[in-house]
Amino acid sequence: MSCRIVFVLVVASCLLASASGIRVSQLFRLQKAFSLSPSIVEDQWFVQKLDHFNGADSRTWNQRYFMNDTHYVPGGPIFLMIGGEGPANPAWMQYGTWLTYAEKMHSLCLLLEHRFYGKSHPTEDLSTENLRYLNSEQALADLAHFQTVMAEKMNLTANKWVAFGGSYPGSLAAWYRLKYPHLVHAAVASSAPVHAVVNFPEYLEVVRHSLETYSSECPVLVQNASDTVMDLLKDPKNYEKLSKDFNLCEVLDIDSDMDSGAFLEALAGNFMNVVQYNEDNRAFEGVLGTNITIKVLCDLMAASKNSPYSGYIAVSNLMLATFGLKCLDASYKKFLEDMTNVSWDGPAAGGERQWIYQTCTEFGFYQSTDSPNQPFTGFPLKYHLQQCLDVYGAEFDCITVTNAVQQTNENYGGYSIKSSRIVFPNGNIDPWHFLGITKQISEELPAVLIKGVAHCANMYPARPEDLPQLVSAREYIGQLLQKWLEI
Known part of the structure; x- marks a missing residue:
């Protein structure tokens, strides 16, 4: 890539090897990708549908995903991390607060890369005509198809699935629970801008x-x-x-x-x-x-x-x-x-x-x-x-x-999302919190506004200098998951 910093749009993503921050x-x-030995975290591939909303379209493509079964005990929950607007980062399979939860709850961890990003190439190029297959609804349907097939293949149909995501993937986590409640049991939607504007x-x-x-x-x-x-x-x-x-x-x-x-x-x-x-x-x-x-x-x-x-x-x-x-x-x-x-x-x-x-x-x-x-x-x-x-x-x-x-907000509800078992953590330093859920909607849709922290802070690995309110927020989210999963 060229060494250019023209800032058109500061997007918000927490799950990328190189995602937005200095413009798109x-x-x-500008950010270097974190790399792990292939022997530790391997690229795995899932045969995905190109168009989930046209039964006459039989075209498929290979979607990348990662897996960590280190902490898994049969019958435990399945944690599904959602990729966002850049390459899915295998570092998340070894680091992050969600792995602390996974160790305690004996979870299997999966990370699915978003279509059209990273190595997940549904079409031969990025022409505007081909980009019509790039949208949040197709991405949610990717998650649903991936979960359905993997659950059958790995005998996980009786397990409870939890969606995780930060920023745009945080919105996807909330919307996945909203649109596919029969598949996903709960969601952690960190720094999620759920209201489009x-x-x-x-x-x-x-x-x-x-x-x-x-x-x-x-x-x-x-x-x-x-x-x-x-x-x-x-x-x-x-x-x-x-x-x-x-x-x-x-x-x-x-x-x-x-x-x-x-x-x-x-x-x-x-x-x-x-x-x-x-x-x-x-x-x-x-x-x-x-x-x-x-x-x-x-x-x-x-x-x-x-x-x-x-x-x-x-x-x-x-x-x-x-x-x-x-x-x-x-x-x-x-x-x-x-x-x-x-x-x-x-x-x-x-x-x-x-x-x-x-x-x-x-x-x-x-x-x-x-x-x-x-x-x-x-x-x-x-x-x-x-x-x-x-x-x-x-x-x-x-x-x-x-x-x-307008259609996006009509589809998902914006600030007035109606669902259950979704927690919305946000940092008040983060500009994106303005488009997120910062006040509790109901007991089943709690908000966690963390004073003094920025974008997706609750997702990153803990460290000694973390603010007390950040430590408490991570603990609270873990307790919520244990309650919702009846662990």
């Missing part, structure tokens, strides 16, 4: 609030710096200076709001990524930069408070150095070139082309600068919506996206 391409492009300016509002938790001065300095960059962009004479200051791979060439938006979002993405995963414990996934926290970024800004612009440069340089990049690629033209390559070997095939398609056809989730209560500027909703048109075609217009988001 943030984790797709076209415009999501609240994401950046939470970023501002999260920065304020460390220092009231921090978001003010960030806003000052962002405004300074915006002002400099108004005069082409400043393009060379901006390109040099932020170590761009190419000198800025601003022909449209899309070009300036890509650059401005790239710089904002440094803060978005760090806030979303603040003080996480993803090192077991092979993720770099987990020691870069809100504190680190705010201290850099404070050290340059007489020139917030200089602080903005220092933050950008730190992120480039952390990820081993020589320059920052903020070219919208290069982004389109990569995104319109439909080959499985293309630069956006790691998940970026696929995920943005899902936002255009199901979820929206566009983190715009349309709110005055956030520190950034330059990438409004129209900037995000234009990408749907530019990448996938004229039919993916604003009306299409709006209707798709």
